[in-house]
Amino acid sequence: MTAAHPREGTGGPAYGPVRRKEDARFIRGRGTFVDDIQLPGMLHGAILRSPLAHARIVSIDIAAAQAHPKVEAVITGQDLAGRALAWMPTLSQDVQAVLATDKVRFQGQEVAFVVAQDRYAARDALELINVEYEQLPVVIDANRALEDGAPVIRDDVEGRTDNHIFDWEAGDKAATDAVFAAADVVVAQDMLYPRSHPAPLETCGTVADFNPVSGQLTVWSTTQAPHAHRTLYALVAGLPGHKIRIISPDVGGGFGNKVPIYPGYICAVVGSIVTGRPVKWVEDRSENLMSTSFARDYHMHGEIAATRDGRILGLRARVLADHGAFNGAAQPTKFPAGFFHIFTGSYDLQAAHCEVTGVYTNKAPGGVAYSCSFRITEAVYLVERMVDLLAHELGADAGELRMKNLLRPEQFPYTCPTGWEYDSGDYPRALQLAMEIAGYDSLRREQAEKLANGEYMGIGLSFFTEGVGAGPRAHMDVLGLGMADGADLRIHPTGKAVLAISVQTQGQGHETTFAQIVGQELGLPPDDVEVVHGDTDRTPFGLGTYGSRSTPVSGAAAAVVARKVRERARIVASAMLEVSPADLEWENGKWQVRGDPEKARTIAEIAMAAHSALELPDGIEGHLDAETVYNPPNLTYPFGAYICVTDVDPGTGQVSLRRFIAVDDCGVQINPMIVEGQVHGGLADGVGMAMMQVIAFDEDGNCLGGSFMDYLLPTAVECPSWELGETVTPSPHHPIGAKGIGESATVGSPAAIVNSVLDALRPLGVRHADMPLTPANVWSAIQGRPLRTDLAIT
Amino acid sequence: MQVTMTVNGTVYSREVEARLLLIHFLRDSLGLTGSHWGCDTSNCGACVVWLDDTPVKSCTVLAAMADGHRLLTVEGLERGGKLDPVQQGFTECHGLQCGFCTPGMMLTARWLLDHNPDPSPEQIRAALSGQICRCTGYENIVRSVRWAAEHEAAEAGNGIGTGTGTADAAGTGHAAGTGDAAGTGDAAGTGDAAAQEAPA
Numbered sequence: 001m002t003a004a005h006p007r008e009g010t011g012g013p014a015y016g017p018v019r020r021k022e023d024a025r026f027i028r029g030r031g032t033f034v035d036d037i038q039l040p041g042m043l044h045g046a047i048l049r050s051p052l053a054h055a056r057i058v059s060i061d062i063a064a065a066q067a068h069p070k071v072e073a074v075i076t077g078q079d080l081a082g083r084a085l086a087w088m089p090t091l092s093q094d095v096q097a098v099l100a101t102d103k104v105r106f107q108g109q110e111v112a113f114v115v116a117q118d119r120y121a122a123r124d125a126l127e128l129i130n131v132e133y134e135q136l137p138v139v140i141d142a143n144r145a146l147e148d149g150a151p152v153i154r155d156d157v158e159g160r161t162d163n164h165i166f167d168w169e170a171g172d173k174a175a176t177d178a179v180f181a182a183a184d185v186v187v188a189q190d191m192l193y194p195r196s197h198p199a200p201l202e203t204c205g206t207v208a209d210f211n212p213v214s215g216q217l218t219v220w221s222t223t224q225a226p227h228a229h230r231t232l233y234a235l236v237a238g239l240p241g242h243k244i245r246i247i248s249p250d251v252g253g254g255f256g257n258k259v260p261i262y263p264g265y266i267c268a269v270v271g272s273i274v275t276g277r278p279v280k281w282v283e284d285r286s287e288n289l290m291s292t293s294f295a296r297d298y299h300m301h302g303e304i305a306a307t308r309d310g311r312i313l314g315l316r317a318r319v320l321a322d323h324g325a326f327n328g329a330a331q332p333t334k335f336p337a338g339f340f341h342i343f344t345g346s347y348d349l350q351a352a353h354c355e356v357t358g359v360y361t362n363k364a365p366g367g368v369a370y371s372c373s374f375r376i377t378e379a380v381y382l383v384e385r386m387v388d389l390l391a392h393e394l395g396a397d398a399g400e401l402r403m404k405n406l407l408r409p410e411q412f413p414y415t416c417p418t419g420w421e422y423d424s425g426d427y428p429r430a431l432q433l434a435m436e437i438a439g440y441d442s443l444r445r446e447q448a449e450k451l452a453n454g455e456y457m458g459i460g461l462s463f464f465t466e467g468v469g470a471g472p473r474a475h476m477d478v479l480g481l482g483m484a485d486g487a488d489l490r491i492h493p494t495g496k497a498v499l500a501i502s503v504q505t506q507g508q509g510h511e512t513t514f515a516q517i518v519g520q521e522l523g524l525p526p527d528d529v530e531v532v533h534g535d536t537d538r539t540p541f542g543l544g545t546y547g548s549r550s551t552p553v554s555g556a557a558a559a560v561v562a563r564k565v566r567e568r569a570r571i572v573a574s575a576m577l578e579v580s581p582a583d584l585e586w587e588n589g590k591w592q593v594r595g596d597p598e599k600a601r602t603i604a605e606i607a608m609a610a611h612s613a614l615e616l617p618d619g620i621e622g623h624l625d626a627e628t629v630y631n632p633p634n635l636t637y638p639f640g641a642y643i644c645v646t647d648v649d650p651g652t653g654q655v656s657l658r659r660f661i662a663v664d665d666c667g668v669q670i671n672p673m674i675v676e677g678q679v680h681g682g683l684a685d686g687v688g689m690a691m692m693q694v695i696a697f698d699e700d701g702n703c704l705g706g707s708f709m710d711y712l713l714p715t716a717v718e719c720p721s722w723e724l725g726e727t728v729t730p731s732p733h734h735p736i737g738a739k740g741i742g743e744s745a746t747v748g749s750p751a752a753i754v755n756s757v758l759d760a761l762r763p764l765g766v767r768h769a770d771m772p773l774t775p776a777n778v779w780s781a782i783q784g785r786p787l788r789t790d791l792a793i794t
Numbered sequence: 795m796q797v798t799m800t801v802n803g804t805v806y807s808r809e810v811e812a813r814l815l816l817i818h819f820l821r822d823s824l825g826l827t828g829s830h831w832g833c834d835t836s837n838c839g840a841c842v843v844w845l846d847d848t849p850v851k852s853c854t855v856l857a858a859m860a861d862g863h864r865l866l867t868v869e870g871l872e873r874g875g876k877l878d879p880v881q882q883g884f885t886e887c888h889g890l891q892c893g894f895c896t897p898g899m900m901l902t903a904r905w906l907l908d909h910n911p912d913p914s915p916e917q918i919r920a921a922l923s924g925q926i927c928r929c930t931g932y933e934n935i936v937r938s939v940r941w942a943a944e945h946e947a948a949e950a951g952n953g954i955g956t957g958t959g960t961a962d963a964a965g966t967g968h969a970a971g972t973g974d975a976a977g978t979g980d981a982a983g984t985g986d987a988a989a990q991e992a993p994a
Contacts, residue, residue, distance in 0.1 A: 019885055026893030027881040029828015029868035033894065036827035119818070120811065201832045201840055201894040201928050252830070252894030253928045285833040507892030507929045677888045680931030708837035708926070716919035716932040 013589070014519035014526055017673035020512045021527075022505070031250040034205045035282045037220050042207070043072055045271050045281035046122035047264055048112040048129050049291065050104035053140070053362040053701020054151065055133035057103055057111070064128035065114060070121035073274045074129070075113040075267060077101035085270060087156075088236050091260060091478055092336065094165075094327035095156075096365055098263040103136065105153050105325035106364050107703050108290035113267035115279055138362045138701040139163065141791060142299055142322035145359040153325055153360045165327050165358035170341035170418045171316075176353040179314035183305035187389045192770040193378045194790045195297040195322070195363070195695040196688075197289050197705065198370040199713060200506070202252020204292055205282030208268040212276055218245045221265060224254045224504050225544025228481060230536045232261055235479075237269065248534035254506035255685075255746075256369035259330040259546050260293055286706045293330065293366030294695055297322035297790070298340075298378045304386040310396050312347050312405045317354040317382055322361050329367035330546070331374045332476040332483065338368050338375030339467055341418040345383035346427050346465045346639060347405045352417040362701045371685060371746035373466045374547050384462040384751035385768070392762065398461050398755065399440055403431055406463065413732070420467055422637045423739075424729045425665070431463060433725050434641035434663040443645060451763055458646040460756025464748035467635035468740035469552025478543060484631040485549075486540030487557035489518065489565050491624040493611040495604020497524060499561075500532040502542020503554040508742060509674045510550060514558050516670050517736065521562035522569075522603045523589020540627060548638075548740030551670070552731075557630035559735040564626035569606040571617050572624070576601055576609050636731045636739035640664040642748050644756040650764060653779030655691060655757055657718070663725040664744055668737035675741050676724060682745025683722050687714045689746075690753035694772050698792045797861040801826065802870030810857050816850075817841040819857035820867060828868035828897050832926070839925025842898035843867045849902050851924075868897030871904065879942040879949075880904050889938030891929030898925055903939045912943055 025031050062074040077099035080086040087095040100111050112129050116122035137151040144150055145163040154160050180186055207220040217239055223229045226246040234241035251258060264281045271279035283292070299320040305313045321337060323329060331338045337356035344352045368374055387405075391398040406427040407414055414422040435441075443459050450457045473482025488500040499518050503510065515529035532538050542554060566586065573591040574581040577599055584591045592600035601609075603624070610616065610624050645659040662679055669675045692712040695705035705711035730737030750771060757773050758766060761782065769777055769786035777787045798807040801824060808823050820826045820843065831853055832840035841853040844866035871878040880900045883889065890896040899922060906913055906921040913921065918939045919932065927935060 020888065022893065023885040023890060026890055026896050027868075027877070027884050027900065028872055029826070029897050031828075031893050033827075033830070035821075035831070038822075038825070119822075120813070199928065201838060201892070201926060202830070203832075251892065253892040255928070285835070507890075509891070673888050677891055677930060677934060680933050681891065681929045682931070684928075684931035707835050708833045709835050713837075713926050713928070715923045715926060716936065717923045719919075719932050721915065721936075722931060722933050 014516045015670050018512055018516055018526055018671055020509050021515065022509060022511050033202055033250050033252050034207060034220050034222050037207045037249070037280065039207065039209060039278040042278040042280055043115050043117060043271070043275060044119040044122045045268050045279050046114050046119070046126055047110050047267065047287065048114070048126045049287065050100065050107060050109040050111055052104060052133055052135060053107045054136040054138045054153070055104050056136060057100055058132040058134050060112060061130040062112065065125040068116070068121065068125045068128060070117040071114060071125045072117065073115040073271060075099065075270060075274065080270065083270065085237065085266060088261065088266060089479070090326055090328040090365070091330045092327040093333060096326035096328055098266045102156060106362050107701050108287065108364060110263040110291070113271060115271040115275055140361055140363065140697045140699060140701050142297070142320050142359050142361055145361050153362060163360040165323055165360060166336045167355065167357050168336050169353065169355045171353035172351055172417065173353045175351040176314050176316050179351045180303065180305045180316070183313050184308040185306045185390070185393060186303060187386065187393045188301065188303045189385065189389050189768055190301050191382065191385055191768060192790060193296040193298040193300065193381055194771055195294050196370055196693045197294050197695050197711065198255035198257040199289060199711065200253030200255055200257050203283045203285060203288040204258060204262055204264065206265045206268045207278060207280045208272040209278040210269065210272040215243050216245070217243060217269065218247065219269065220247045220249055222251055222258045223248045224251070224258045224506060224546050226504055226534055226536050227502055227541045228478060228544055229261055231481060236266065246536045248504045251504065251506040255371045256295065256330065256546055257293055258506065259369065260328060262292055285708060289695065289711055290703045290706045291364050293328065293369030294324065294364055295366065295368065295370030295372055296378060297367065300378065300382050302382045302386045304390050306390055310394055310401050310404055312390070313350050315344055315349055315352045315383060315386065317343055319354065319356040321356050321358045321367070322363065323358050323367045324363040324365040325360060326365035327358065328365035331368045332470055333478055334475065335374065339373065340375040340379045342376055342416065342420050342465070342467050343379035343383055344416045344418060345380060346407060346463045348407050348411065349417055363697060371682060371743040373468050373743045373747050376466050377747045380462065380464040380747050381751045384755065388755045388758070389767070392767070399435055402461060402463055403428060406431065421634060422465060423634055423731050423733055425465070425637060425639050426727060426729050427463065427639060430639060430663045430665055430727050431641040433727060434643050434661050437663070437723055437725050438643040438661045440643070456648045456650055456760040456763070458648060458756040458758070458760025460644045460752045460754065460759050462642045462748050462751035462755060465637055465639045466548065466744060466747055467637055468548035468743065469632050469636045470547055470549055471553070471632050472634065473631050481543060482631070483543045484629050485542030485554040485557050486627065486629045487554065487561040488540050488627045489561045489625060491565060491603065491607045493608045495524065495528065495602065495607045497522065497529045498532060499529055499558060500539040501554050501558065502539055503545040503550040504534045506545065508545070508550060508678065509671065513670045513674060514555065517555055517558045518562045521559055522566060524603060548742040550742070551738050552636045552734060552740045553630055553632050555738055556632065556735045557628055560630055561626050561628040564628060565624050568620060568624045568626060569603055571620055572606050572610045573601045575614060575617050576606065633733050636667065636734055638664065638666040638739040638741060638744050640744055640748050642752040644752040646756040646760055648757060648760040648778065650782055653775035653777070653782065655773055655778060657687060657720050657753070659723060660720050661723045662745060662749070663727065664741065665727045665729050666741035666744065667729060667731045667734065667739035669728065670738060678741045679724060679745045680722055682743060683749050684714050684719050685746040686749025686753060687719055690750040690771050691773050694789050696790050696792055704792055795858060797857055799860050799863055799865055801865045802867060812858055814857045816852040816855040816857045816860050820852060826867050826869050830894050830897065832894070837926065839898045839902070840895050842901050842925065844901060844905065849905050866901065868900060871900060878904060879945045880907065880939065882945070883938035883941035887934050887937040887941050889930065889935045895925060895927045899927065899935055903942065906939065907943055907946065911947060913939065915940065
């Protein structure tokens with residue numbers, strides 16, 4: 001399908017669908033993931049977890065486990081308390097128990113850590129630990145967490161008497177109220193974006209190796225942010241930062257799951273310190289799903305105001321945000337609700353206001369961890385559902401209503417009512433293209449014909465705008481670490497280059513695209529550029545890969561550092577060609593004397609000269625190498641228009657996802673093959689969230705999504721053959737005009753799918769149903785009682 | 795207990811615990827870390843290897859059950875320095891991102907093409923339906939397998955396949971992909987449960 005929509009605006013010889021450098025090792029089974037690491041004398045760790053969601057720990061008896069012949073150490077919360085490590089700071093200015101000392105607060109919480117000679121023995125020993133619990137009342141429903149008399153989950157914090165975490169708001173409340181008061185039409189809807197889990201195929205794990213002689217700690221870890229982890233380890237464990245080396249080898253998918261530091265990592269480090277040997281800890285799938293960062297869990301109330309003829313005027317939202325037992329949301333620290341307040345989306349509104357209240361419940365901690373662009377997923381879902389509900393109310397076509405209210409190209413740069421400055425966009429063009437690819441009008445005709453025959457077909461649209469690429473660091477930091485990224489570029493005398501970057505691929509293909517960026521700037525083939533990443537000893541400091549920030553921030557750093565090299569090369573070339581630097585121009589990947597292509601020097605020629613006996617000009621010490629830190633002036637704002645076609649069997653509630661059309665605009669594309677792959681993967685995530693995936697709980701706090709038997713992920717048969725198109729609207733402030741793409745489809749697609757199913761169900765009188773739209777849920781919605789999908793409370 | 799098996803053409807004998815899973819035997823005992831562990835419940839297929847001539851989920855097969863059998867893992871796909879067309883296809887069509895599911899996907903794809911050299915996209919999806927990829931959204935995996943099919947046909951001088959799925963019924967590949975039979979571990983005993991089921 002892609003071939004039908006030729007790519008535009010992606011000029012440059014090094015850009016294009018270059019095959020990935022990474023593939024060579026993976027297709028041969030020669031990748032190196034954390035669990036592939038084997039060190040001499042390495043031990044294996046396993047975690048004993050709480051079977052209860054809320055209980056006081058009366059006693060822990062580890063004697064039998066310690067007596068196991070293959071056990072080397074058993075560590076409890078009390079042991080960690082002796083090292084001031086029983087609690088660790090979260091990324092949201094809270095603390096989280098590493099190993100529980102007082103009570104357990106969610107099912108699956110870490111209670112004890114066993115270090116043994118092999119992974120089977122470590123598991124055996126867990127069975128020998130006897131923990132006596134005193135069960136406490138459980139709060140699972142966020143709506144009940146703030147009620148009087150609700151059990152207080154965080155009584156570890158002195159003086160805390162409730163489960164309230166924060167209140168936060170954005171926008172102009174008075175102006176929004178005024179717009180709503182004067183509007184012809186106001187539509188309101190409660191909706192839940194249920195708890196889900198990113199579930200990368202590789203779970204989280206670590207190998208910690210502490211050298212008691214040198215004091216050096218080396219940690220191989222599944223982390224998307226090795227430098228941030230190193231600094232946090234230094235702050236948490238009190239170890240000197242220069243003695244800590246974090247290596248993030250090949251990472252088997254991240255999607256946000258591998259941003260935080262988990263208790264297991266700390267336990268492995270302590271295990272290595274205690275035993276003096278390397279310790280490997282790799283969680284199993286249930287541990288991954290039950291204890292590491294969940295995502296979403298936003299209970300939202302939306303209201304949209306409009307004129308009778310379909311001009312959208314205002315939007316407001318109230319959100320109850322379930323953060324679980326510890327506030328461990330991984331997001332820029334000053335933004336407790338992430339970037340949710342970009343919830344006005346892609347529309348030209350007069351006013352907007354949102355309020356978010358965070359609460360504790362007896363569930364796993366987390367909250368921002370699933371390709372969500374820091375809660376923009378929830379924001380897009382809210383506004384796109386509200387626009388569809390408005391169309392429903394007005395009897396308007398969902399496509400026409402969007403087209404009428406989309407921001408126009410001449411409005412950019414555009415400051416939205418909650419303060420975000422959108423850098424560039426041509427929204428109507430993207431929606432028009434999506435509707436053309438879909439054959440929108442004929443789909444609507446088909447829908448009407450089918451309905452006449454008693455068949456229920458749905459056409460759902462969504463339009464999204466993301467803001468990705470955090471910083472700027474003046475506004476965005478993680479625990480005081482500004483969200484900027486470094487890049488070092490070394491040019492060997494032979495003209496081969498080594499680029500060291502601070503972000504960490506989890507499948508995005510950085511080794512290829514970043515080589516293309518440097519190649520493009522320096523006239524080098526991408527094969528001549530080696531990209532080093534994922535090792536704090538070999539790369540410059542930076543905040544890592546999440547929130548679609550690699551290309552917007554680190555990609556910019558790569559371009560900037562290459563341009564620094566190019567400028568140094570210009571000075572050397574001027575000496576080589578015996579002209580003034582001002583007389584040189586960069587043409588066809590070479591510095592040439594202005595207007596004289598015969599007198600030109602390549603980067604390779606200049607690099608050799610820079611190391612030669614050539615008398616170098618002032619300011620050039622003898623190489624072309626350069627370094628930089630890129631602090632983005634603004635986010636980049638990718639956008640897109642999605643259309644989903646479904647067929648719904650009203651007898652069974654079964655949804656058949658027939659077609660999915662996605663038009664994305666991520667600015668200039670470095671490698672369109674990889675961009676396409678990023679979109680494909682995100683669309684499958686959308687299918688999962690809209691139709692299958694949910695981490696639900698019963699009233700006792702038992703996690704009902706604790707394995708792939710229960711937490712259903714889409715396979716090849718649930719996913720249609722994606723139909724893609726794109727437009728290219730370069731970012732005006734990014735050095736190469738690129739925007740992020742890693743999360744666009746995950747952010748934008750669920751709303752299109754839900755809108756499609758509800759479009760199909762509209763003749764049956766169904767107004768709304770929450771995700772996931774499982775057959776049972778859809779069937780129940782048709783019966784007039786859609787399910788509360790996050791709870792199994794009857 | 796002592797187990798002996800032939801992995802990628804090499805005979806290995808090791809002393810193992812009777813409970814040792816085949817995936818851990820391959821990874822930890824033999825150091826063949828190309829096969830991955832992903833879920834414990836036979837849902838994800840990151841651990842798929844061939845037991846004799848059948849893809850199985852090696853997280854649900856005991857090493858002891860593979861005693862005396864032949865195994866093929868991702869490390870054995872490349873032969874004599876020549877990549878299998880499936881490996882080439884995954885590179886050409888961007889059929890992998892993080893690379894964690896890739897070995898299992900390729901081994902099932904290899905089995906499918908051996909039994910149905912010209913599978914339709916729908917047949918490829920069915921064959922891979924017992925395996926999970928979290929990165930690619932599957933489209934490029936389907937394209938990768940088609941690429942391999944077409945290039946194998948071209949190399950064999952059969953002309954380019956059309957993906958119409960005209961080959962034998964095994965081409966549904968469902969048994970191989972889901973591992974319903976293979977993954978239970980029963981397959982280890984018979985070695986060909988999936989192959990028997992496929993023509994049905």
